[in-house]
Amino acid sequence: MSPNDIARRIEDRLAGATARVEGAEAHFSAVVTAPGFEGKSRVEQHRMIYDLFREEMARQEIHALALTTRTPDEWEKERRHHEG
Numbered sequence: 396m397s398p399n400d401i402a403r404r405i406e407d408r409l410a411g412a413t414a415r416v417e418g419a420e421a422h423f424s425a426v427v428t429a430p431g432f433e434g435k436s437r438v439e440q441h442r443m444i445y446d447l448f449r450e451e452m453a454r455q456e457i458h459a460l461a462l463t464t465r466t467p468d469e470w471e472k473e474r475r476h477h478e479g
Contacts, residue, residue, distance in 0.1 A: 396456055398423060401448070408447050411467075421458035428470045440464040 398416035405414040405427055412429035425444070432440045441462050451457045465473070 396451060401425065401457075401460075404447055405444060409443065421456060423457060423459065424461040424463075426463045426465075428465050428467055430467055432464055432466045433468075437464065 398418055401423060402414040402416040402425070405416075405425070406412050409427075409429045409431050412427060412431070414425055414427045416423055416425040418424055427440075427444060429440075429443075431443065435443070441464060444462055444464070445452070445460070448457050448460065452460070
């Protein structure tokens with residue numbers, strides 16, 4: 396799988412999600428923002444993503460997928476903080 400394939404699946408399956416994915420050779424990292432994360436713990440948010448790639452992970456097409464997840468509100472607060 397390519398980073399674009401991973402990002403596209405996340406965005407297609409999680410309503411309103413945006414995903415930025417980097418990596419190669421079965422090792423990837425993703426930053427995902429989605430309204431569906433609201434009210435869920437980080438573990439629950441990550442599980443939502445991992446569930447999308449269960450088969451690829453079982454076949455080792457994705458060996459590692461490091462995640463950063465946040466709600467749109469968290470993203471906005473982070474963006475404003477960095478703008479200063």
